[in-house]
Amino acid sequence: MDTLAATETFRDYLSRYITYTDEEWAIASKGFVFSTLKKKAYFAEVGKVSNELGFIYKGSARYLHIRNGEEITNYFTFAPDFISAYKSFLRREPGHNYIQMLEDSELVIVTHKHWHFMLEHPQLAHKTERLGRLIAEHYLCCYDDRVASFVTKSPEERYLELLDEGKEVIQRIPQHYIANFLGITPVSLSRIRRRILA
Amino acid sequence: MDTLAATETFRDYLSRYITYTDEEWAIASKGFVFSTLKKKAYFAEVGKVSNELGFIYKGSARYLHIRNGEEITNYFTFAPDFISAYKSFLRREPGHNYIQMLEDSELVIVTHKHWHFMLEHPQLAHKTERLGRLIAEHYLCCYDDRVASFVTKSPEERYLELLDEGKEVIQRIPQHYIANFLGITPVSLSRIRRRILA
DNA sequence: TTAAAACGTTAACAAAAGATAAGAAAAACA
DNA sequence: TGTTTTTCTTATCTTTTGTTAACGTTTTAA
Numbered sequence: 001m002d003t004l005a006a007t008e009t010f011r012d013y014l015s016r017y018i019t020y021t022d023e024e025w026a027i028a029s030k031g032f033v034f035s036t037l038k039k040k041a042y043f044a045e046v047g048k049v050s051n052e053l054g055f056i057y058k059g060s061a062r063y064l065h066i067r068n069g070e071e072i073t074n075y076f077t078f079a080p081d082f083i084s085a086y087k088s089f090l091r092r093e094p095g096h097n098y099i100q101m102l103e104d105s106e107l108v109i110v111t112h113k114h115w116h117f118m119l120e121h122p123q124l125a126h127k128t129e130r131l132g133r134l135i136a137e138h139y140l141c142c143y144d145d146r147v148a149s150f151v152t153k154s155p156e157e158r159y160l161e162l163l164d165e166g167k168e169v170i171q172r173i174p175q176h177y178i179a180n181f182l183g184i185t186p187v188s189l190s191r192i193r194r195r196i197l198a
Numbered sequence: 199m200d201t202l203a204a205t206e207t208f209r210d211y212l213s214r215y216i217t218y219t220d221e222e223w224a225i226a227s228k229g230f231v232f233s234t235l236k237k238k239a240y241f242a243e244v245g246k247v248s249n250e251l252g253f254i255y256k257g258s259a260r261y262l263h264i265r266n267g268e269e270i271t272n273y274f275t276f277a278p279d280f281i282s283a284y285k286s287f288l289r290r291e292p293g294h295n296y297i298q299m300l301e302d303s304e305l306v307i308v309t310h311k312h313w314h315f316m317l318e319h320p321q322l323a324h325k326t327e328r329l330g331r332l333i334a335e336h337y338l339c340c341y342d343d344r345v346a347s348f349v350t351k352s353p354e355e356r357y358l359e360l361l362d363e364g365k366e367v368i369q370r371i372p373q374h375y376i377a378n379f380l381g382i383t384p385v386s387l388s389r390i391r392r393r394i395l396a
Numbered sequence: 397t398t399a400a401a402a403c404g405t406t407a408a409c410a411a412a413a414g415a416t417a418a419g420a421a422a423a424a425c426a
Numbered sequence: 427t428g429t430t431t432t433t434c435t436t437a438t439c440t441t442t443t444g445t446t447a448a449c450g451t452t453t454t455a456a
Contacts, residue, residue, distance in 0.1 A: 074346065374432095383413075
């Protein structure tokens with residue numbers, strides 16, 4: 001996909017939150033950067049301040065921690081979606097997790113500098129503030145669901161729930177990543193699967 | 199506390215996110231409503247669209263679900279803080295949880311209508327959008343931590359973590375609520391406590 | 397293409413959690 | 427104050443999960 005098409009895909013994705021006029025979009029998109037990341041490459045790393053907000057229009061990624069020397073996969077993202085070490089990006093602090101590509105991927109990058117340019121540019125500021133608010137609100141609601149499922153459901157129920165929604169996740173992701181995502185061990189997930197099939 | 203003092207407490211709390219000028223604040227605060235809720239009263243209920251964003255300046259509350267006929271406490275809030283059925287408030291959908299006061303409480307209420315008045319008023323719009331964004335971002339980061347603790351830590355570790363941070367929670371909240379919050383049963387929390395003391 | 401690494405399942409045992417019930421202590425309240 | 431309700435702990439038993447290790451299969455990469 002060329003950069004123009006990528007930019008349009010991004011614009012189209014954003015339209016669920018906000019619609020910039022052509023003129024506004026011309027100003028905003030001038031600052032976008034395009035990036036290709038190979039499978040296993042890192043978009044964000046522990047200990048580094050993430051200066052980039054990414055829009056992944058091709059590919060996928062996983063979020064992971066290292067815990068007692070072991071990788072624990074936290075979350076997945078599939079194109080088209082945002083990809084970001086929010087906390088690090090927003091607070092300008094060193095991050096606590098890695099973001100690694102699951103396949104060769106292509107992204108539109110909004111640097112921290114450009115994001116703030118958009119937040120301060122007279123013509124873009126208001127819509128950009130709203131965009132930022134709506135995006136944060138959207139993910140807030142997602143997190144709310146996720147926490148609720150940890151609090152009110154058993155691992156088996158969480159897995160069944162995932163089967164219902166996350167068709168893509170189930171088919172494209174190694175099972176031990178999914179186990180981590182559910183907060184259990186890979187061995188335990190394997191047993192749950194056997195239990196369900198029986 | 200009288201309504202003027204309450205309004206000032208609210209303004210002071212908001213100053214961590216944004217500072218309205220006196221003139222702006224005069225416009226904004228005109229629409230605030232004041233509410234007193236007794237212990238056990240509900241701020242939000244399942245099945246009802248929440249039309250109110252609350253700022254609790256005195257008191258505390260818990261968020262809870264009903265699951266198989268049993269209450270499951272999800273979260274706690276202590277003054278001063280926001281209190282809101284976000285998902286319901288933001289999306290105008292019937293809510294999936296209750297918010298119940300843990301003690302007699304006093305709140306500043308921003309109705310959905312007034313919030314949108316603030317988002318659209320020429321003098322307030324920009325700061326209000328930013329306020330909304332910063333609040334959402336703040337809670338997003340909180341949720342991120344909470345999910346990470348479910349994914350990477352055992353119930354016992356989550357409890358120890360809570361002991362470190364949440365002094366208030368530990369002392370003022372019944373233990374079976376805390377057990378719910380940690381995603382385990384009250385019996386299990388009791389055993390964890392014995393294990394730790396030994 | 398071949399060697400190495402990663403993946404998923406299963407087994408065996410230990411540790412922890414869920415469910416249920418009983419009883420004591422504390423808190424609510426009338 | 428006295429009674430009821432709530433809260434917390436403990437015990438027993440069952441179920442589930444964690445841990446470690448083994449094995450066959452698939453994928454990766456040299």
